[in-house]
Amino acid sequence: MSLKISRIFLLTAMATAIFIVSHPAWAVDWAKIEPKKITLFYPAMSSFEHLQTRGRHSGSRRYPDKSCAACHAGSDERPLGDSLVHAEKFKEPAPIPGKPGAIDTQIKTAHDANNIYVRIEFDPGIQPDAGMDKEFETKVAVMIDDGSVIEANKAGCWVACHADVASMSRGVEGRTKYLYESLAPNQGDTQKDEAALAAMRSEGKYLEYWQARFNPGAKAAVVDGTVLEKRADNAIRAVKADAIRNKTGVWTVTFTRKLKGVPGHKDIVPGKTYNIGFSIHAGHAAKRFHYVSFERTLVLDDGKADFVATAK
Numbered sequence: 001m002s003l004k005i006s007r008i009f010l011l012t013a014m015a016t017a018i019f020i021v022s023h024p025a026w027a028v029d030w031a032k033i034e035p036k037k038i039t040l041f042y043p044a045m046s047s048f049e050h051l052q053t054r055g056r057h058s059g060s061r062r063y064p065d066k067s068c069a070a071c072h073a074g075s076d077e078r079p080l081g082d083s084l085v086h087a088e089k090f091k092e093p094a095p096i097p098g099k100p101g102a103i104d105t106q107i108k109t110a111h112d113a114n115n116i117y118v119r120i121e122f123d124p125g126i127q128p129d130a131g132m133d134k135e136f137e138t139k140v141a142v143m144i145d146d147g148s149v150i151e152a153n154k155a156g157c158w159v160a161c162h163a164d165v166a167s168m169s170r171g172v173e174g175r176t177k178y179l180y181e182s183l184a185p186n187q188g189d190t191q192k193d194e195a196a197l198a199a200m201r202s203e204g205k206y207l208e209y210w211q212a213r214f215n216p217g218a219k220a221a222v223v224d225g226t227v228l229e230k231r232a233d234n235a236i237r238a239v240k241a242d243a244i245r246n247k248t249g250v251w252t253v254t255f256t257r258k259l260k261g262v263p264g265h266k267d268i269v270p271g272k273t274y275n276i277g278f279s280i281h282a283g284h285a286a287k288r289f290h291y292v293s294f295e296r297t298l299v300l301d302d303g304k305a306d307f308v309a310t311a312k
């Protein structure tokens with residue numbers, strides 16, 4: 001009898017060990033890593049263009065001598081979100097009743113010989129069901145630039161956030177995030193030709209994104225991709241994610257991706273500064289109805305940045 005129990009115990013222990021080995025994110029001792037608090041706020045229809053319209057945004061006069069984060073990060077997110085979530089009609093024509101204006105996150109980063117890990121912990125608060133994304137309750141995304149995208153170091157995600165993207169003020173159905181540099185100069189919204197876009201792509205002049213999509217109690221689905229002339233998911237996924245919700249409703253989402261050598265992804269190497277932004281869609285929201293961060297920086301090992309991912 002006792003022999004049988006100990007064999008069962010041994011088998012369970014072995015199964016657990018195998019499970020842990022196949023789960024690299026768990027190999028990081030997260031308790032030893034200091035989190036950084038980043039507040040994500042509801043931006044309504046604050047496109048890059050809106051924010052550069054004189055008289056609409058006092059920041060426009062000093063941007064880009066001063067970055068968005070230099071004026072706003074760490075202090076303004078909650079007041080901005082609280083005012084924008086139920087703002088005047090031209091900023092928010094379709095407010096979601098009862099939606100919180102901001103979400104606090106605790107973010108940690110780490111790496112090992114092969115992978116980078118980004119771990120985002122947050123309590124979404126009481127989220128009304130927006131009914132926009134029927135499939136997923138919550139989606140968490142990371143957007144990364146390696147210095148190749150003009151102004152991504154100043155404006156972060158806003159370099160891709162335009163007034164004519166679907167669901168924005170001059171939204172064109174089907175148009176997704178894109179970069180100004182993907183447009184032909186002085187030709188309105190005409191895109192550069194395929195050859196020019198392919199050249200930009202091969203030079204890495206795109207933003208990279210990772211997104212985990214999930215529901216309580218189910219395994220997270222992941223997409224990763226690039227933003228250049230549009231948002232395009234990669235055919236072969238390089239990012240893994242797991243999302244766990246604890247009893248108090250706090251989500252912990254951990255992204256894992258190879259540091260380098262992955263087609264369609266930026267090599268993440270020491271000595272280089274990366275610009276990184278975060279977003280959360282909560283309460284079955286979609287498109288612009290998300291929470292976003294101002295731009296932050298990431299380096300490997302050492303250097304001056306918001307996140308210094310060290311080897312674990």
Ligand code: HEC
Pocket residue numbers: 043046051056057058059060062063066067068069071072080084091154155158
């Ligand atoms: C020189 C400082 C400064 C810079 C740089 C700056 N802002 Fe602002 N921003 C302000 C101030 C002050 C306000 C509040 C008053 C106003 O709306 O003009 C504001 C307001 C906002 C609002 C609320 C707008 C609204 O319609 O209520 C958003 C969103 C915002 N900023 C985002 C950004 C982003 C994104 C960037 C970078 C592209 C940026 N800011 C750059 C100072 C700045």
